[in-house]
Amino acid sequence: EPEVTQTPSHQVTQMGQEVILRCVPISNHLYFYWYRQILGQKVEFLVSFYNNEISEKSEIFDDQFSVERPDGSNFTLKIRSTKLEDSAMYFCASLDRRTSGVLSTDTQYFGPGTRLTVL
Amino acid sequence: LAKTTQPISMDSYEGQEVNITCSHNNIATNDYITWYQQFPSQGPRFIIQGYKTKVTNEVASLFIPADRKSSTLSLPRVSLSDTAVYYCLVGDITNTGNQFYFGTGTSLTVIP
Numbered sequence: 001e002p003e004v005t006q007t008p009s010h011q012v013t014q015m016g017q018e019v020i021l022r023c024v025p026i027s028n029h030l031y032f033y034w035y036r037q038i039l040g041q042k043v044e045f046l047v048s049f050y051n052n053e054i055s056e057k058s059e060i061f062d063d064q065f066s067v068e069r070p071d072g073s074n075f076t077l078k079i080r081s082t083k084l085e086d087s088a089m090y091f092c093a094s095l096d097r098r099t100s101g102v103l104s105t106d107t108q109y110f111g112p113g114t115r116l117t118v119l
Numbered sequence: 120l121a122k123t124t125q126p127i128s129m130d131s132y133e134g135q136e137v138n139i140t141c142s143h144n145n146i147a148t149n150d151y152i153t154w155y156q157q158f159p160s161q162g163p164r165f166i167i168q169g170y171k172t173k174v175t176n177e178v179a180s181l182f183i184p185a186d187r188k189s190s191t192l193s194l195p196r197v198s199l200s201d202t203a204v205y206y207c208l209v210g211d212i213t214n215t216g217n218q219f220y221f222g223t224g225t226s227l228t229v230i231p
Binding site: 004033035042043044045089091093105106107108109110111112113115 | 151162164223
């Protein structure tokens with residue numbers, strides 16, 4: 001079964017450093033997402049991406065964050081200058097949309113996550 | 120965006136049927152209801168999705184009343200491996216932006 005992959009599994013960085021989290025979505029999916037989950041808290045939506053541009057973003061996704069799909073397979077999340085509060089699990093997801101007549105079903109497939117630790 | 124409310128936690132014995140109810144009073148016409156399961160340190164995993172009435176797959180059933188203001192995830196005969204957090208999401212899947220908001224989820228503990 002195809003799956004979403006993410007690298008690295010764990011990233012440790014110093015405050016103020018730039019980090020790039022990488023994701024390879026499922027190949028025939030067209031919608032991509034980044035979420036984060038601070039330890040012990042709920043999963044929070046960051047951004048959705050479709051047709052090579054951001055569709056929606058949350059308040060969390062400020063100017064320090066950017067996303068890119070550089071080569072048609074990878075989907076990256078960049079944090080320009082990390083802060084201590086950016087420490088979290090970051091999940092990438094891609095979405096399979098199936099339409100049958102007027103009904104659609106959406107299934108988001110999540111990757112295993114990257115644990116980001118900012119020191 | 121429709122806000123969802125679920126119980127924070129539930130306990131169940133192995134072999135029992137578990138029903139987790141989610142309230143979404145301001146669900147919109149185009150919104151679908153989706154449930155995810157999450158184990159510690161893993162990404163959420165899709166369980167089931169529905170629009171109205173009842174949907175069943177190999178792992179769960181989803182009951183949605185006519186007014187769609189709530190939904191119930193039913194897990195038949197749970198086992199210890201079903202201990203996880205279960206999230207109910209409501210979203211407009213006709214919108215390509217698709218902001219999906221996870222609530223606090225329900226932490227299910229299955230007891231031997």
